[in-house]
Amino acid sequence: MKSHVFRPLVVVISIVCIALIVRVFYVPKDFGVHERGYMYGWYRQGNIEEWKNVKVKYQGTEYCKDCHSDKYESIMTTPHAIIPCEDCHGPALEHPSEPPKLAVDKSRGLCLRCHSFLPYPTSGRANIRGINPDTHNPDTECVMCHNPHKPSLEGLK
Amino acid sequence: MNRRDFLKKTAVVVGGLSLPLSAFKILTPKELLASTGSKTKTRWVFLVDTYKCVGCGMCVKACKLENEIPYDANVTRTWVERYVITKDGKTFADTPKGARDGFVTSKIDLGEGRYQDIKDKDIDKAFFVPKLCNQCENPPCVQVCPVGATYQTDDGIVLVDRKWCIGCGYCIMGCPYGVRFFHPVYHTAEKCNFCYHRITKGLKTACVQACPFGARQIGNIKDPNDPVAKIIMTERVGILKEEYGTKPQVYYIGLDREVK
């Protein structure tokens, strides 16, 4: 360009060009517009795989059923049948290889999640037998008397 | 120019302008795809039955362990709220630690270490409401991400790219449901993704699996035989904060006007 007036413009354009070249190397190849369009689908495709590869920790009751069939069958006859094993026994992960033994949560707090009495007639809580944790043997662990696998009062230890 | 001429000319001009525009519109492949129905066969939705929820918080515990959210950090991908409406018309609500340890006391947590005692006889209605990401059809959090680090997959799940997120917090501000937070370890935006690693393997989400009462269910709205889809289609369900136009995809049975 002849006139010196355009000199700053040349500088600006060259900066933009440098930025564009940097962009080519910096931005991952799989970054772009995907199914949901530019507004909701502008992302790096490889990230979806990364999320799919997150390790599964909770395996579900079916996973326990075969090896621990005795426990499984006994609890299935009780009201506690609805509680998945891992809610108390913790996530199975790769058990029995890793970890070889699961740490069971036998704390009073775990039982109180459902069995602390709350006077809420319009919720499912009303259908569960509850106690007042402040007056019902406050310093004792529930499992001292109750067997979670035989929760009915006949199953008292 | 009389009126008739004017109208005629206007019609010609408008028609002439809209013709190429409409032609362009038809030729857009995305529009075409949308009009014939998306190619995907999956659209994940969630169904919460608040009548069944007892507030045990097993879902919150399972979620934190499954999704590696530091157990003692005061943030969570899913939580359970308690609502207690008293006879004098007051509404009390709380969610201590997101109900990670359930609700074991009838005292309402008012924050700053204060608690409200409510007498049993004063209660008109009381119930629990589990919350999680709504995987909105029009996610405002995705719209405001400046770098494309959060996005919606073709099956409707909103994910966050932990390697690309700059941590500006705009998405956290943009979510009307308060679902997002900064991950205490990765320092990137974090949110519920319906356990994407599980649902894509045919498993249920951790919270659904951990719930003993069936208060939480996940399904595919595009599958007519899906039990969850059937309920959403045939029964009366509610959604949260409809006025924001986000089209949330978590449906609730037994929603109350007091639910925030």
Added chain:
Amino acid sequence: MVHGEIWTVKELFTYPNEYIYWSIQIVMYPFMTGLVAGAFVLSSLYHVFGIQQLKDMARFALVFSFALLFAAPMPIVLHLQHPLRGINVMMTSHFTSAIAAFGIVFFSYGAIVASELWFLYRKHFVEIALSLKDKQDKTFSEQLKFILYCTLTLGVYDISEEALKKDEKAIKVLAGLGIPVACFLHGYAGFIFGSVKANALWMTPLMPVIFIMSAIVSGIALCLLTYIAVMEIRKLLASRKKTPYQMYQSKEELKSVEMHVVKITAKYLLFFMIFAISLELLDLIFRGYTAVKSWDVLRSVIYGRDFTDIFILQYGIGNLLPLTLFLLPGLTLRRTVIGVLLVLFGVFMMRYNVVIGGQAFSLTFAGYMHYHLPIIPHNLETLKEGLFGAVGIFVMPFILFYFIGKVFPVFNYKDSH
């Protein structure tokens, strides 16, 4: 610990993940960009509209705007959880987000200011470069200076009358172009907040306009303040007769020029201030009158919890008091200084009440969050997003101005235009 937990106190019913995620640096950010935009608009008033009385202020404001420009993105960098990834905003811009425009707007604005400065100081660069070129056995620092100024000329050494005429024309065009871009730069900062539909306090189309108006107010105020400070120093130097100035020689001459410029600028400050306050009040009245769902919680925040911050600190001390000071007849220099300091404080409080006030209530509309600014830093987070970080950001443009002023002399430079 979760980000934000350290300075947030929650009360009543809030969602578990809610914290004050946008803290003091996000208050500083619109405050700083506001100063940039305001300073530029002030300089353009002379270049575009030919308001001769502002001539002396115009060049000063432009150079100061350039110094501020570098300081403006710093709060954002301090705020980001991953500052090194900040470049992603330019690399994979997602333009449906208001923040994504930052890269483009900021860069184009920077380019305009830099070009305008180049045209304004081109003659100066050429003169220095040529004088150094002829000089034999240059010292190392002179060698460096020579290289710097040669680069700054961009290879153009034509300073003929004709070429300078062209410069003048280019400045006019750029200044004209700069006004909408400066307004856009700051209007979009307002848009960042105004477009968040989840936030009941922020979401209003008035937000960008309010931000632009208060930006101009704060920019003019800061320019006025710095101008007075620099002139005082010059007066001090002139009375000691240590440095020979080309333009004004005696202390008395300086004094009369100073008062003249200050009075004129103060008038413009007043004009924009009244406009800004009217818009803010309109927004408040409208919210109260329409009283939609969120009004209950907003009212309890505005008239209750944040009453001191909003009505006493912002409107009272930050707006009403300086307005009275400026409107009382017989404006003195001291009164102007107090006035502009209060104006700057008022605009800062306005930003604070928008950013922090917008997070003072929960998304549930049934709970509140209180912000406690970390004063003594005890980790990186409280250093960056605490009092130290904020003060550091505020001081930054003055330090930059000192260095930039070395290359672009603001006062003792003979003007060809």
